Amino acid sequence: MLSKRIIACLDVRNGQVVKGINFEGLRSAGDPAELARRYNREGIDELVILDITATIEERRALADTIRAVARELFIPLAVGGGIRTEGDAAAAVEAGADKVSLNTAALLEPALITTLARRYGSQAVLVAIDAKRAGPDTGSETFSVYARSGQRSAGRDAVEWAREAEDRGAGEILLTSIDRDGTKIGFDCPMTAAVSQALSIPVIASGGAGSLADFVDVFTTGRADAALAASIFHYAETSVRSLKQHLQHRGIPVRL
């Protein structure tokens, strides 16, 4: 039976892992390669490196960071942040990324999804969608897409944009709740379920992981195929292994 994946995200700025709340207020959480090594020992299923300031400061994802992480790890590695052209994607892939994550660039130029899927295969193209509830966090069930690290409305509905990304050749969707990012109050399960049910490609839920129960929820009511977290792992509040043991006890298939 296919396991539900636990993915650790390394938000990297200037070669250091950082993490903020609601996309702001960053604090340092250490060296990317060292954290990657620790997660790998604990049984993480996959890693995502996001160069979080790359789009704003118009920098490319740091190839050195990718190389340092990819050198010794034999699990899937996705890289995002500042990938705007086929050349940016090629640089990340050559440095050792198995998947590239497109966000703002895919919104500006959706054809880039298809170009990269043709060149590297759909399995190598992850479309990251940052979304928030259109109304207050009660009752409203529409979700709006934001670009530029959550700073600008893209004027798109998350479910509709995810469907288009799949049609254009995306292999997976990384869906982040801006409302929940870094808050540790739980994933946005209704949003995750809405997108996951509408697609045949896997959906990775992100934003809000705070407790073991949050992961159980996102894999059951949220219908997520994978869950991504950062802070909860960085500060060693929860080890990957104890999380997976908890999920297994609750009948959720994991790799242990």
Add this chain to the structure above:
Amino acid sequence: MIALIDYKAGNLTSVRKAFAAIGAELYDPVSPGDLERATAIVVPGVGHFGATAALDRGWAAAIRERVALGRPLLGICLGLQWLFAGSEEAPDCPGLGLLTGTCYRLKGSAQGARDAIKIPHVGWNNLAIAHDAAIVAGVSTGSQVYFTHSFVAPVTVDTVAVTEHGEPFAAIVQRDRVAGVQFHPEKSGEVGLQILRNFAHAT
């Protein structure tokens, strides 16, 4: 030296890195004639079966000739599927035909269903070892490996390990010196490296 055939179906950085990690030396054959010095051959690949058309008659003949001389051959992902007669994904494109059967698409389940079986099959899944073979030395039933694919090869007498995703399919195959893995050993942690070691030790 092991020949890694790059026919432009996906990026091979991770495959090269994994072979380097187990201490195996690779080279890039640029033409079928370059296979003469191969101690073993790896056919990798991701994507559409049609991409294997780049492995034309010249390549296929050279690979068959090496295999006939006892050189081990390993197909990875699309490379495994190519070992068979062909695939429903590209009916006009013949496979190498060293293994019996035709590859087909996983059925999956209706979209939106609870516990939906999504296609493509992406992620870590279990191996159930069907019978002993050199390629799975030191690998036990229940070990998990990383898959990303929609098409599969049928379960036959050559199937060494089976995986289930709505239906059983061949995760590992071996017939004499010809082996294949549907998953990505270069992305499957220690289990994947062990399988690559088993292949490299056969050379």
